[in-house]
Amino acid sequence: MYEDVQYEVADGIATITIDRPDVLNAFRGETLLELNEALRDAREDDSVYVIVLTGADGAFCAGADVTEMPDWGDQPKEEYAGYLWTVQNVVRQLRETSKPSIAAVPGPAIGAGCDFALACDMRVVGPEGLFREGFVRVGLVPGDGGAWLLPRLIGESAAKKYLLTGRDIDPADAVELGLAVEEAENPLAAATDLAEELLALPATAVRRTNDLVDSERGFEDYCERAIAYQWECVTDPEHHEAVAAFNENRDPEYDRDY
Structure with a gap:
């Protein structure tokens, strides 16, 4: 069904995997459309009780694939707004669903990829995982939700330290800050275990x-x-x-x- 995303439903859990490992699962336009469709499917499927979002081959999502993007300076503002809305809608869908969502973060979650993880209800991070709101490093703002989400998760002052500097949040700090519920050698397995714990409840x-x-x-x-x-x-x-x-x-x- 999908080219850039793997979508699997088993035993009440929908696992959505961003699958572009050659670019650390950075997304292109097609990826965004597939992510939005997969999330809609998971939200509307009565056999799905928990959503797990992850990335293939040791990364979570490195944000936008700049090699696949047009030169937005040559495009109308309305066209860019439509593109950004599609990115934001991944966050919007994760935020709006009542079904619990868990991000399994085995490696880098950068830029919009970081925001996808932040939009989930919980996060499990691997030893090589990291969270980076790196927009300022390339002269941009967190247009996908990061400056709204991160302060609500770790507090305004701590969030500004990472938002304004573009620093990485490593696994130990993520757990200490309460951003991740745990660090696990295999974050997908740990996220699935957590999903199964939720499945055992009404x-x-x-x-x-x-x-x-x-x-x-x-x-x-x-x-x-x-x-x-x-x-x-x-x-x-x-x-x-x-x-x-x-x-x-x-x-x-x-x-x-x-």
């Missing part, structure tokens, strides 16, 4: 908890939404099965599409 509760984590909303709005979400959960068959399994000291058995 899906509606997991998704609605994910929705409630929103630093942009006030407490009263949180409470109002929590009432609606909690009612959705208490009327959900998986809640009743989870309670029954707890009371009977057994593992729950959910009626799912996988």
Whole structure:
């Protein structure tokens, strides 16, 4: 189905792999279209409960492949805006889905590739992994979401240190800052293990908890939404099965599409 992206669904997990290893999985226009389509498929597929995003052959994504880009200075602003919207829409889709997403970062996540990882709900980083908002180094701003995402993940002052200098965030610092949930020798395997841990829980509760984590909303709005979400959960068959399994000291058995 895809040329630049691998898309696989197995046992409730959609694994999306950016597959351009010769350029550290840097993206071209076709890659962006495929990423957006794969994310739409994962969001709309009722058999998918968790999304894992990664890159092939030891890299995550090195951002845009400059060898495949036109000279934007010769193009109308509207055309560039359309291109950038397509990049932003990868971040937008990851942010807007209730299904938990996990970035497995085995190697460099640079520029927009860094922002793709930041847009996921959690990140697992490998020993050779790094995060770099390197836009300033080439005279650009983080146009894909980085200057919005990073301060919310690690705090404004720490984020500015990396945004304004273009420094790398190495695996140890990523874990210490709370940017990555763990460092693992095999980040894809660790991300899949984490996905399987989420799969063992009632899906509606997991998704609605994910929705409630929103630093942009006030407490009263949180409470109002929590009432609606909690009612959705208490009327959900998986809640009743989870309670029954707890009371009977057994593992729950959910009626799912996988």
